[in-house]
Amino acid sequence: MAEFIPPLETLVEQFHRLPGVGRKTAERYALSLLKLSEEEAAQFADAILGAKRDIRDCRICHNISVDDVCPICASPDRDVRTLCVVQDARDVMAMERVRAFDGVYHVLGGLLNPRKQQAAEQIRIPELLARVAEGEVEEVILATNPTFEGDTTAIYIANQLSKFPDVRVTRLAYWITVGGDLVYADEVTLTRALQGRNKLN
Amino acid sequence: MAEFIPPLETLVEQFHRLPGVGRKTAERYALSLLKLSEEEAAQFADAILGAKRDIRDCRICHNISVDDVCPICASPDRDVRTLCVVQDARDVMAMERVRAFDGVYHVLGGLLNPRKQQAAEQIRIPELLARVAEGEVEEVILATNPTFEGDTTAIYIANQLSKFPDVRVTRLAYWITVGGDLVYADEVTLTRALQGRNKLN
Known part of the structure; x- marks a missing residue:
């Protein structure tokens, strides 16, 4: 594969690192960036630096947050006895859109x-177990996607939680298409999946 | 569609502006960027600023270039009598990879x-006509993609060039799949397409 001239090649390589972006797509993105004005390009660069500088993980649930503790964890209206375990911040957004859940989250x-070779330590399972060990949680809802990895993760966590016999462990009832993605589920489906969640332990 | 917290939302909007990037994909890119280290995020931002700062259009052919005139136009080994008209810098790369063409380019x-409502003035057709008017060009090869837009552009340019009766106007013989993309053509195919180009005027 031929390479572009250095400053453009560097940019192509950066885009190539984004998830699911192949070489040709990265080239397309990089060339489109050259068509922006100086000001627009600076805005793009600032957006990257700004997001990285101003966004952290919520100390409690690890959702993205501007503050040390995110608004959901900080809210007195949320029920800390019900903990919903999701893959990432987009899943929290999907669940919040539904407005059918008033518990809190744990973002893996x-x-x-x-x-x-993604190990349990790399996806905040120890942090989850530590939260449950504090004793306030009564139910853990495993809301990882119904994919091979999502199911594997849910089963692994359910096993780990068996050391807390008083904690109910449930999984979303997948009215969501098997193999699908929480983020793409419509709100009615997600509400039903939440209401009809199944007990795993 | 729910929005992320502001610094992330800003980043999502930037990615959303890239060609073919929908909202969900932009969210995925933005979240993956948050997983980079501070240093890696800074490298990404620098790559954008660096490419924008250091890359310009070649004054002659409008291909991407670090210098005022690109290496192809600056080379004494290239035949300025044969001008190959392409859509963008990726097409120049595709043609150069083939090593079957020793003329020069015009990047639209x-x-x-x-x-x-993309008009002729927006895609450097006036610049092309000005180059041909200088009198050195003997053949213009129209190598835009064999798509609706590519064909329309080629026909339009061929018409405009009819005012230069001494200039041969040809189009790549599309052994390339109709509707396809020059960038994705293999080298044997592209060499054949070049060798078997058809006269349009």
Whole structure:
């Protein structure tokens, strides 16, 4: 594969690192960026730096947050006895859109993937167990996607939680298409999936 | 559609502006960027600023260039009598990879698109006509993609060039799949398409 001239090649390589972006797509993105004005390009660069600088993980649930503790964890109206475990911040948004859930979240930041050797420690399962060990949680809803990795992760977590016999462990009832993605589920489907959640333990 | 917290939302909007990037994909890109280290995020931002700062259009052919005139136009080994007209810098790369062409290029920077009201002035057709008017060019090869826009653009340019009766106007013989993309053509195919080009005037 031929390379572009250095400053453009560097940009192509950066885009190529984004999830699911192949070489040709990265080239398309990089060339489109050259068509922006100086000011627009600066805005793009600032957006990257700004997001990285101003966004952190909520200390409690690890959802993205501007503050040390996110608005959901900080709210007195949320029921801390019900903990919904999701893959990432987009899933929190999907669940919040539904407005059918008044508990709190735990954001894993990934899923177990034996092929990629993604270990339990890398996806905040120890943090989840520590939260449950504090004793306030009565139910853990495993809302990872109904994919191979999502199911594997849910089963693994359910096993780990068996050391807390008083905690109910449930999984979303997948009216959501098997193999699908929480983020793409419509609101009626997601509400039903939440209402009809199944007990795993 | 729910929005992310502001610094992330800003980043999502930037990615959403890239060609073919929908809202969900932009969210995925933005979240993956948050997983980079501070240093990696800074490298990404620098790559954008660096490419925009250091890359310009070649004054002659409008291909991307670090210098005022690109290496192809600056080379004494290239035949300025044969001018190959392409859509963008990726097409130049595709042609150069083939090593079957020793002429020079004219990069349009787009294609005529009546639906998007992309006019001839926006895609450097006046610049092309000015180059041909200088009298050195003996053949113009129209190598825009064999798509609706690519064909429309080629026909439009061929018409405009009819005022230069001594200039041969040809189009790549499309052994390339109709509706396809020059960038994705393999080298044997592209060499054949070049060798078997058809006279349009």
